[in-house]
Amino acid sequence: MKSRKLLMIPGPIEFEPEVMQSLAEPTTSHIAPDFVESFGHALEMMREVWLAPSAQPFVVAGSGTLAMDMAASNLVEPGDRVLVISTGYFGERYADLLSRYTRHVDVLRPERGQAANSDQIEGKLQSADYKLMTFTHVDTSTGVMNDPKAIAELGRRYGVLTVLDGVCSLAGEPMRQEEWDIDVAFTASQKAIGVPPGLALLMASPRAMEAWRNRTSPVLNYYADWTNWLPIMEAYANRRPAYFGTPAVNLVKALETSLEKILDEGVDKRFLRHRRIGKAFRSAMKAAGLEMIPSDEAAAANTMSAVYYPDGIDDQRFRQTANAEGVILAGGLLSDIKKRYFRVGHMGSTGAGDLLATVGAVESALRKTGYSIEPGCCLRAAQEVLGAQ
Numbered sequence: 001m002k003s004r005k006l007l008m009i010p011g012p013i014e015f016e017p018e019v020m021q022s023l024a025e026p027t028t029s030h031i032a033p034d035f036v037e038s039f040g041h042a043l044e045m046m047r048e049v050w051l052a053p054s055a056q057p058f059v060v061a062g063s064g065t066l067a068m069d070m071a072a073s074n075l076v077e078p079g080d081r082v083l084v085i086s087t088g089y090f091g092e093r094y095a096d097l098l099s100r101y102t103r104h105v106d107v108l109r110p111e112r113g114q115a116a117n118s119d120q121i122e123g124k125l126q127s128a129d130y131k132l133m134t135f136t137h138v139d140t141s142t143g144v145m146n147d148p149k150a151i152a153e154l155g156r157r158y159g160v161l162t163v164l165d166g167v168c169s170l171a172g173e174p175m176r177q178e179e180w181d182i183d184v185a186f187t188a189s190q191k192a193i194g195v196p197p198g199l200a201l202l203m204a205s206p207r208a209m210e211a212w213r214n215r216t217s218p219v220l221n222y223y224a225d226w227t228n229w230l231p232i233m234e235a236y237a238n239r240r241p242a243y244f245g246t247p248a249v250n251l252v253k254a255l256e257t258s259l260e261k262i263l264d265e266g267v268d269k270r271f272l273r274h275r276r277i278g279k280a281f282r283s284a285m286k287a288a289g290l291e292m293i294p295s296d297e298a299a300a301a302n303t304m305s306a307v308y309y310p311d312g313i314d315d316q317r318f319r320q321t322a323n324a325e326g327v328i329l330a331g332g333l334l335s336d337i338k339k340r341y342f343r344v345g346h347m348g349s350t351g352a353g354d355l356l357a358t359v360g361a362v363e364s365a366l367r368k369t370g371y372s373i374e375p376g377c378c379l380r381a382a383q384e385v386l387g388a389q
């Protein structure tokens with residue numbers, strides 16, 4: 001029996017063999033011509049994957065939280081008022097992070113399981129003069145998906161910069177940064193973009209760059225300051241080396257490979273594949289009579305799912321059983337219901353085969369830990385969705 005297990009958590013995910021091969025190439029100098037070419041090419045391809053031809057890319061060694069910090073520290077000055085739309089754990093983290101840069105942080109919290117509704121957001125935007133608002137595209141703790149297009153429209157109408165935390169969605173869920181006029185959209189390498197952990201990836205609109213240029217006080221985070229990074233990104237884009245902090249050479253090579261693969265598939269096809277995979281997983285859970293945290297299909301992410309256990313199922317035993325069947329699942333992340341639900345990542349390269357293996361392991365672990373369902377019911381439901389064109 002093979003010892004490798006399927007890693008089906010909401011990041012890190014399963015990575016393509018070609019990406020792992022790029023990572024394993026001998027490390028070169030960050031000023032070597034072939035590395036300069038790879039970095040420049042990766043920056044160009046980010047514009048295509050984000051669908052943002054005029055945006056400024058930033059690729060910096062760090063995790064997704066650094067990307068959150070980069071947007072906040074460069075765009076927020078003490079005294080600015082900001083609005084955080086929180087649909088779970090990462091919305092709360094953003095409010096906490098932003099409070100390091102300004103005292104005026106308001107949080108809008110839709111009911112658990114629900115996406116932010118435009119009327120609620122508009123009510124907030126009418127009530128105060130905000131400089132910026134952040135929202136989580138897919139919150140990894142709840143599997144709730146917000147509508148970036150509707151939120152960005154409100155941002156435009158009220159003259160508020162919009163920041164999309166796309167760490168669990170970018171390159172999986174539809175996101176058209178320029179057409180939808182989103183000011184900042186960022187992710188981390190280890191999620192749907194398909195590169196091992198270690199890179200923060202961010203795209204800033206011309207409007208966001210102008211807001212940064214118009215600051216009257218210095219950026220309070222030295223490492224994240226665009227003053228340090230913009231000349232570096234511009235140099236590599238023009239195929240010249242430059243230095244501020246040593247780039248994660250191997251990860252940037254792996255990023256180039258993954259972005260190439262994403263563009264080979266085509267972003268729109270990739271969005272559709274994720275939707276089909278997400279729908280198949282939800283359909284399988286429904287067939288077993290399980291409830292999800294998102295209140296309805298419209299609020300449900302396609303890159304991952306958060307599923308409530310039926311009464312009496314023990315989280316640890318369930319996930320150990322699934323693990324013994326070869327599939328690694330994630331537990332809950334919200335502290336008040338941590339043991340009451342599990343999470344499954346089905347983003348990146350996930351296809352029908354990996355999804356069916358996962359559904360099979362979930363179904364089997366449910367049965368072995370005491371939940372009585374008809375064998376095969378989940379697999380059949382998933383296959384019906386996967387087989388339909």
Ligand SMILES: *Cc1c(COP(=O)(O)O)cnc(C)c1O
Nearest residue numbers: 063064065090138140167168188
């Ligand atoms: C994972 C994640 C983050 C944090 O990323 P790290 O790489 O763990 O720092 C932020 N936001 C969302 C939505 C995430 O899924």
